[in-house]
Amino acid sequence: MDHTFGFQTAVEEAQRSLLAAKVEATSGLRGIGLVKLMGRQSGFIAMQASLASGLVDICLIPEEPFDLEGDHGLLAYIERVMAYKGHCVLCCAEGAGQNLLQPQDGSPRELDPSGNVKLKDIGIFLKHKIRQHFATSPTAGGPVDLKLIDPTYMIRTIESGQQDSIYCKVLAHSAVDAAFAGYTGICVAQVNTHFAMLPIPVITKYPRRVDPLGKPWTRLKADVQQPPLHK
Numbered sequence: 139m140d141h142t143f144g145f146q147t148a149v150e151e152a153q154r155s156l157l158a159a160k161v162e163a164t165s166g167l168r169g170i171g172l173v174k175l176m177g178r179q180s181g182f183i184a185m186q187a188s189l190a191s192g193l194v195d196i197c198l199i200p201e202e203p204f205d206l207e208g209d210h211g212l213l214a215y216i217e218r219v220m221a222y223k224g225h226c227v228l229c230c231a232e233g234a235g236q237n238l239l240q241p242q243d244g245s246p247r248e249l250d251p252s253g254n255v256k257l258k259d260i261g262i263f264l265k266h267k268i269r270q271h272f273a274t275s276p277t278a279g280g281p282v283d284l285k286l287i288d289p290t291y292m293i294r295t296i297e298s299g300q301q302d303s304i305y306c307k308v309l310a311h312s313a314v315d316a317a318f319a320g321y322t323g324i325c326v327a328q329v330n331t332h333f334a335m336l337p338i339p340v341i342t343k344y345p346r347r348v349d350p351l352g353k354p355w356t357r358l359k360a361d362v363q364q365p366p367l368h369k
């Protein structure tokens with residue numbers, strides 16, 4: 139499937155928050171802008187919005203774990219960005235870093251009424267950890283002014299962009315065609331630029347995820363010059 143409907147609109151809107159984070163981070167002394175975006179299991183929106191905006195210094199997605207502490211970890215890297223640029227913009231998918239937040243003792247994870255694992259808030263967690271680190275570490279160069287932006291509901295509720303609107307229209311036409319042809323249990327989607335019918339059990343079997351070794355993610359990391367943040 140090339141992309142799901144709403145994706146382009148979400149990426150477009152997410153960039154407004156990244157711009158707000160950049161403006162906030164550069165308007166004060168030692169500013170850090172942290173944006174938490176949708177993406178429970180996959181970091182496509184965070185990755186794409188970061189790449190498109192050109193404003194992000196660090197992007198965190200569920201597919202690539204990161205360490206907080208240590209010379210190679212996130213906090214040390216933010217220190218380096220702050221020393222070099224004087225400010226830092228982070229874009230974080232909501233499912234990133236859950237290993238740092240969820241109990242690691244094998245106890246069952248809390249589920250919501252739909253059966254999804256209830257995620258802990260990585261935005262609030264990082265906000266506290268980063269502030270605390272810069273306020274207390276002798277090497278960190280002093281406290282930072284961190285602003286956390288969570289645009290989830292703004293993104294979820296906006297009117298769709300023209301590309302998504304047309305995409306949805308064609309999907310609707312294709313779904314009606316499929317129904318008239320007698321197909322059930324299928325989903326229509328664009329696959330390699332063609333509209334195709336896909337069996338629902340097949341597409342719901344696995345979540346589609348960013349390949350941590352694939353071109354899009356590698357391109358983004360090269361673009362923002364982000365090093366590996368885990369051992």
Ligand SMILES: O=P(O)(O)OC[C@H]1O[C@](O)(CO)[C@@H](O)[C@@H]1O
Pocket residue numbers: 176177178232290294
């Ligand atoms: O607060 P609610 O309504 O449970 O929705 C939050 C969830 O909805 C989504 O925004 C998807 O629509 C997820 O990214 C998020 O985890």
